[in-house]
Amino acid sequence: MIPKHPCTPYYEWIVQDAPLSPEQQxxxxxxxxxxxxCRNNYQALQQFDALLSTPLYASPPPGxxxxxxxxxxxxxxxxxxxxxxxxxIGVAIxxxxxxxxxxIWASHxxxxxxxxxxxxxxxxxxxxxxxxxxxxxxxxxxxxxxxxAHNPTFILCLLIALLTFGLxxxxxxxxxxxxxQPINR
Amino acid sequence: MSDETLWLEQARNGDDEAFCKLVxxxxxPVYNLAYRMLGxxxxxxxxxxxxxxxxxxxxxxxxxxxxxxxxLLSITAHHCIDRLRRRRIQFVDLEAISTNNRSAxxxxxxxxESLIHREDQRFIQDLLQTLPPHHRAVLxxxxxxxxxYQEIAEVxxxxxxxxxxxxxxxxxxxxxxxxxxxxxxRPFGLSAQEESL
Numbered sequence: 001m002i003p004k005h006p007c008t009p010y011y012e013w014i015v016q017d018a019p020l021s022p023e024q025q026x027x028x029x030x031x032x033x034x035x036x037x038c039r040n041n042y043q044a045l046q047q048f049d050a051l052l053s054t055p056l057y058a059s060p061p062p063g064x065x066x067x068x069x070x071x072x073x074x075x076x077x078x079x080x081x082x083x084x085x086x087x088x089i090g091v092a093i094x095x096x097x098x099x100x101x102x103x104i105w106a107s108h109x110x111x112x113x114x115x116x117x118x119x120x121x122x123x124x125x126x127x128x129x130x131x132x133x134x135x136x137x138x139x140x141x142x143x144x145x146x147x148x149a150h151n152p153t154f155i156l157c158l159l160i161a162l163l164t165f166g167l168x169x170x171x172x173x174x175x176x177x178x179x180x181q182p183i184n185r
Numbered sequence: 186m187s188d189e190t191l192w193l194e195q196a197r198n199g200d201d202e203a204f205c206k207l208v209x210x211x212x213x214p215v216y217n218l219a220y221r222m223l224g225x226x227x228x229x230x231x232x233x234x235x236x237x238x239x240x241x242x243x244x245x246x247x248x249x250x251x252x253x254x255x256x257l258l259s260i261t262a263h264h265c266i267d268r269l270r271r272r273r274i275q276f277v278d279l280e281a282i283s284t285n286n287r288s289a290x291x292x293x294x295x296x297x298e299s300l301i302h303r304e305d306q307r308f309i310q311d312l313l314q315t316l317p318p319h320h321r322a323v324l325x326x327x328x329x330x331x332x333x334y335q336e337i338a339e340v341x342x343x344x345x346x347x348x349x350x351x352x353x354x355x356x357x358x359x360x361x362x363x364x365x366x367x368x369x370x371r372p373f374g375l376s377a378q379e380e381s382l
Binding site for chain 2 (some may be wrong): 011012014015016017039040044045047048049052055056058059060061062065066067068069072075123172
């Protein structure tokens with residue numbers, strides 16, 4: 001702890017890192033003649049300043065720059081590994097989310113199927129009239145979309161699925177970029 | 186375009202050799218600051234290396250209007266302050282440090298000091314270790330790097346008045362620590378001067 005010095009302003013003048021005016025210097029010297037504590041502080045800092053008049057620099061051992069370079073390469077390799085791990089976990093989580101959503105969506109779809117006679121009709125026609133497969137499938141898909149467009153669960157699942165697919169795509173692309181990147185750059 | 190600007194540009198573009206040149210150019214001030222703040226050559230080397238790595242990863246955010254060395258010292262000072270906080274170093278008695286100064290005892294060759302100055306330097310280093318991290322940083326930047334208050338404030342990310350306050354308190358603490366140091370542990374000049382009073 002820094003002691004509270006009773007000799008104001010002399011203590012401040014002693015410790016301040018700036019030259020005193022001639023008038024302040026004269027007052028301080030007069031005070032130092034009378035006050036042993038301030039005199040000791042003053043002498044201590046005079047000596048400290050003298051020791052620091054030509055401060056010596058500590059230098060690192062030879063080969064420092066090379067060691068920094070090695071560390072930089074290690075850092076890059078570790079960053080790359082961390083990124084790959086992170087992206088892999090991201091892709092795995094995305095895939096899991098997508099899978100779960102698909103299950104929810106599919107189960108919801110099949111439980112709601114009886115509510116859409118038109119859809120059932122189209123699907124059955126699809127199976128029966130393979131010759132009209134393409135057209136009928138489009139009609140069936142349109143019926144699904146029309147039938148489920150007002151279903152909040154469907155809309156929510158669709159949005160989350162699209163979002164997850166987007167995230168999957170971005171993380172996959174990032175992963176691919178990282179893997180292709182050389183380790184030193 | 187100066188060498189430094191060129192190296193910076195090349196380093197930003199991934200040229201390791203250019204970055205190495207920057208390291209060679211500034212290794213001494215960075216290492217010295219780390220050593221003065223941490224007081225241990227091994228830890229100083231580690232901190233200085235880490236400071237350069239951090240600088241490398243932040244090169245894209247470096248503002249060329251700012252002096253590169255100031256920016257680098259800023260990274261170093263903050264990193265050392267973080268380390269000191271982690272170490273939870275509190276105010277340690279000068280005597281305790283003197284008797285347990287493994288850095289100076291075991292690795293004198295890492296300091297480019299002449300034998301004449303070694304005792305003085307060790308004493309100064311011991312004094313620095315008695316200060317809180319911010320005071321230590323400000324004092325080092327002021328006396329080893331001769332930075333202005335404004336420059337120190339930029340390095341430390343603080344105000345000029347805060348720098349003056351840190352410096353004032355640091356000098357007060359130094360005066361206090363010197364007076365509390367047994368005469369036999371002080372450099373001979375200091376003891377002799379006091380005796381002559």
